[in-house]
Amino acid sequence: MSKRFLALIAVLVAGLVLAACGGGGASSAAFECTDEIGCVEVAAGAPIRIASALVISGPNADLGLDSQHGVEIAIEFKGDVLGHPVELQAEDDGCSAEGGQTAGQKIVSDPSIVAIIGTSCSGAGVPLAQIASDAGYAVVSPSNTAPSLTDPAQAWKPGYLRTAHNDKVQGAAMADFAYNTLGLTTAAAIHDGDPYTEGLANAFREAFEAEGGTVVAFTAVNVGDTDMRPVLTSIAASAGGAPEFLFFPVFTAECAHLATQSLEVAGLEDAVRGAADGCFSAAAAEAIGSASAGMYFSGPDLAFSGDTYTNFAAAYQSNFGSAPLSVFHAHAFDATNMVFACIEEVAKQSDGALLIGRQDLRDCLYATSGFAGITGSLTCNEYGDCADPKIAVYEIQSGDYVAIWP
Amino acid sequence: MRDRLRKLDFIDLFLWIVRAAIVAVILIGTVKTILSNPYTLRNWEDFIIFGIAQGSMYALIAIGYTLVYGVLQMINFAHGEFFMSGIFASTSAVAIPLARAGYLASHPIPSLLLIALCSILISIAISLLTERIAYRPLRHAPRLMPLITAIGASFFWQYYFRGLFGSQVIPFPDIPQLEGTVPFLHTFVLKSHVLVIFVTLVVLVGLNFFITSTRPGKAIRAVAENKDVAALMGINVNRTISLTFATGAAMAGVAGMLYALVFHQVHFFMGFIPGIKAFTAAVLGGIGSIPGAAVGGLFLGLFESLGPSLFLQSLGIPAFNQLKDVIAFTMLVLVLIFRPQGIVGERLKEKKA
Numbered sequence: 001m002s003k004r005f006l007a008l009i010a011v012l013v014a015g016l017v018l019a020a021c022g023g024g025g026a027s028s029a030a031f032e033c034t035d036e037i038g039c040v041e042v043a044a045g046a047p048i049r050i051a052s053a054l055v056i057s058g059p060n061a062d063l064g065l066d067s068q069h070g071v072e073i074a075i076e077f078k079g080d081v082l083g084h085p086v087e088l089q090a091e092d093d094g095c096s097a098e099g100g101q102t103a104g105q106k107i108v109s110d111p112s113i114v115a116i117i118g119t120s121c122s123g124a125g126v127p128l129a130q131i132a133s134d135a136g137y138a139v140v141s142p143s144n145t146a147p148s149l150t151d152p153a154q155a156w157k158p159g160y161l162r163t164a165h166n167d168k169v170q171g172a173a174m175a176d177f178a179y180n181t182l183g184l185t186t187a188a189a190i191h192d193g194d195p196y197t198e199g200l201a202n203a204f205r206e207a208f209e210a211e212g213g214t215v216v217a218f219t220a221v222n223v224g225d226t227d228m229r230p231v232l233t234s235i236a237a238s239a240g241g242a243p244e245f246l247f248f249p250v251f252t253a254e255c256a257h258l259a260t261q262s263l264e265v266a267g268l269e270d271a272v273r274g275a276a277d278g279c280f281s282a283a284a285a286e287a288i289g290s291a292s293a294g295m296y297f298s299g300p301d302l303a304f305s306g307d308t309y310t311n312f313a314a315a316y317q318s319n320f321g322s323a324p325l326s327v328f329h330a331h332a333f334d335a336t337n338m339v340f341a342c343i344e345e346v347a348k349q350s351d352g353a354l355l356i357g358r359q360d361l362r363d364c365l366y367a368t369s370g371f372a373g374i375t376g377s378l379t380c381n382e383y384g385d386c387a388d389p390k391i392a393v394y395e396i397q398s399g400d401y402v403a404i405w406p
Numbered sequence: 407m408r409d410r411l412r413k414l415d416f417i418d419l420f421l422w423i424v425r426a427a428i429v430a431v432i433l434i435g436t437v438k439t440i441l442s443n444p445y446t447l448r449n450w451e452d453f454i455i456f457g458i459a460q461g462s463m464y465a466l467i468a469i470g471y472t473l474v475y476g477v478l479q480m481i482n483f484a485h486g487e488f489f490m491s492g493i494f495a496s497t498s499a500v501a502i503p504l505a506r507a508g509y510l511a512s513h514p515i516p517s518l519l520l521i522a523l524c525s526i527l528i529s530i531a532i533s534l535l536t537e538r539i540a541y542r543p544l545r546h547a548p549r550l551m552p553l554i555t556a557i558g559a560s561f562f563w564q565y566y567f568r569g570l571f572g573s574q575v576i577p578f579p580d581i582p583q584l585e586g587t588v589p590f591l592h593t594f595v596l597k598s599h600v601l602v603i604f605v606t607l608v609v610l611v612g613l614n615f616f617i618t619s620t621r622p623g624k625a626i627r628a629v630a631e632n633k634d635v636a637a638l639m640g641i642n643v644n645r646t647i648s649l650t651f652a653t654g655a656a657m658a659g660v661a662g663m664l665y666a667l668v669f670h671q672v673h674f675f676m677g678f679i680p681g682i683k684a685f686t687a688a689v690l691g692g693i694g695s696i697p698g699a700a701v702g703g704l705f706l707g708l709f710e711s712l713g714p715s716l717f718l719q720s721l722g723i724p725a726f727n728q729l730k731d732v733i734a735f736t737m738l739v740l741v742l743i744f745r746p747q748g749i750v751g752e753r754l755k756e757k758k759a
Binding site for chain 1: 445449456457460574593594596669678710719726727728730
């Protein structure tokens with residue numbers, strides 16, 4: 001090895017050491033971070049930064065924008081946290097694994113962000129939870145419902161929590177409604193391979209069979225498919241006979257295709273059709289149009305009450321000029337407030353500056369118990385299921401979703 | 407024979423194994439399905455009609471790929487966007503206002519013709535713009551450059567139209583006169599499917615007449631044969647190439663109209679998958695050949711519609727319908743291995759291939 005090469009390495013190493021010292025020196029001026037996975041320091045007068053990763057473009061934009069509005073209202077209502085304003089960095093999860101990956105990478109490259117509110121879609125939540133967990137961030141999703149995300153044997157990662165219901169609850173509620181209330185005994189379920197749709201379709205199948213019903217077909221389509229008639233025809237011809245109930249918990253575009261085309265397939269004309277909260281937005285109602293007759297939608301019970309919700313609804317109307325676009329606005333509001341409460345609890349203060357330990361923040365979030373939110377009293381378990389799950393079934397009456405059950 | 411065996415190298419062997427495996431899967435699956443037929447005759451007829459209707463749309467879009475390839479030897483990957491732009495813009499700007507005003511319900515035929523005309527004209531305008539701005543300056547560049555430019559143009563138009571009309575799914579207004587079915591053989595066919603198949607037939611016959619018997623059509627064929635000689639014969643080559651793009655885009659505009667009638671919704675990204683499928687159809691039929699595009703589209707639609715039920719279901723594959731794209735692209739691989747020139751294509755001479 002030549003001397004010049006050795007000299008070059010020496011210079012590089014020296015540079016690294018200096019850089020490391022420089023970094024350490026700056027933060028040790030006011031505080032010492034004792035947290036095992038790192039800290040966020042907020043200088044006096046600087047904003048506390050949180051990020052959102054919600055679907056804000058594409059056919060499912062209403063779902064994510066609605067949640068983002070919830071986060072924005074929570075920030076507006078809260079005002080300052082420990083004397084610091086709160087700044088939101090809004091990212092797009094794209095409602096896909098790739099989108100979750102991109103949003104996650106972008107957020108964790110910014111060490112000043114304290115916590116993440118997101119994602120909208122469970123498919124995006126899986127990679128984002130992994131990335132955020134590895135980087136030491138806390139993630140609270142207002143909208144992920146796939147059972148796998150809070151199952152430590154599957155996709156759960158330390159630091160991930162959610163205020164949305166687990167779809168085990170939603171699947172069971174839809175099965176209960178179809179079997180006991182509507183009196184239907186045969187069903188078919190269609191998913192699109194996304195963790196949310198597959199998890200919910202599975203949960204529905206298990207619950208429906210436990211009730212005593214028969215699932216005659218369990219199949220899948222692709223995201224982006226438009227011609228659903230062949231798959232519907234093969235469901236109508238399944239060995240157990242054409243199903244009385246057709247459950248397709250997929251997202252807006254495919255949901256609208258299945259809803260309209262199922263009316264045109266021989267054997268399914270009279271089947272009762274059901275979808276879930278992925279197809280529950282103003283845009284979805286418009287896309288389904290007149291095919292919504294005889295169709296039911298499960299989703300979180302939105303019959304909220306209390307002063308907070310009254311103020312929230314008024315602020316939503318005046319800030320964004322419409323009634324809530326979809327279903328997870330209140331969950332987003334609660335998720336954001338849960339994060340604020342924990343920042344207030346764990347942050348160390350000195351001369352107007354804050355030091356927030358990332359592990360402390362996580363511990364505090366997991367310890368949330370009896371937190372009074374719009375969606376109910378939130379208590380987190382060790383794998384981050386915090387919701388107080390109440391599911392309702394809706395139908396579309398002249399363009400609006402109206403709860404009809406329970 | 408012995409000579410051929412000796413020449414058999416590793417890649418040939420591998421291709422043979424692929425062929426044998428695919429053919430075996432198809433044969434075993436089909437035989438099993440026929441033995442334990444889970445469907446009624448009516449179901450099979452339904453699958454075929456769905457396939458023909460879907461295939462008609464692929465065929466119309468594939469014409470654009472094949473015409474442009476014939477003339478420029480270039481794959482115009484922005485063609486899916488010509489398809490999207492026409493119907494997406496005319497749904498937002500024409501169909502929805504007409505439906506709001508009640509004119510669509512009271513005068514469906516003139517309204518539909520107006521929407522179709524707008525769709526065709528917008529598609530043509532977008533194609534001419536793309537050709538003039540993005541492709542013509544690269545006419546003599548290496549062949550990879552227009553290809554990459556086409557992909558760039560495709561993105562540009564997608565996000566341009568997203569900017570104009572938004573990223574949400576826009577429902578196409580319902581037309582009551584097109585709802586319902588008509589009886590046919592043992593089944594009932596959707597009126598919208600009847601319209602799709604009828605319009606496609608008329609348009610394809612018209613296109614055939616245009617290409618074979620009119621002066622501009624003959625000019626397109628002459629330019630496809632040899633640009634330099636065509637120019638010497640007094641044909642304006644640039645104008646003829648523009649005409650080729652416009653013809654393909656008009657077909658795409660018609661396909662867009664039919665798509666909206668069958669699927670009831672439009673979206674800025676709706677051109678991507680049909681575009682790729684139609685490209686597959688064009689290659690399947692033999693790229694450069696117009697009957698090839700029609701036949702390829704029809705075959706692809708039928709494979710997609712029949713395939714999962716015909717030979718995947720009985721193999722016990724879960725969620726077999728999700729594999730319809732796999733079938734479509736496997737068919738492409740099979741055709742490329744067995745008959746590289748496509749189903750009806752001619753073997754190209756060295757110069758063009």
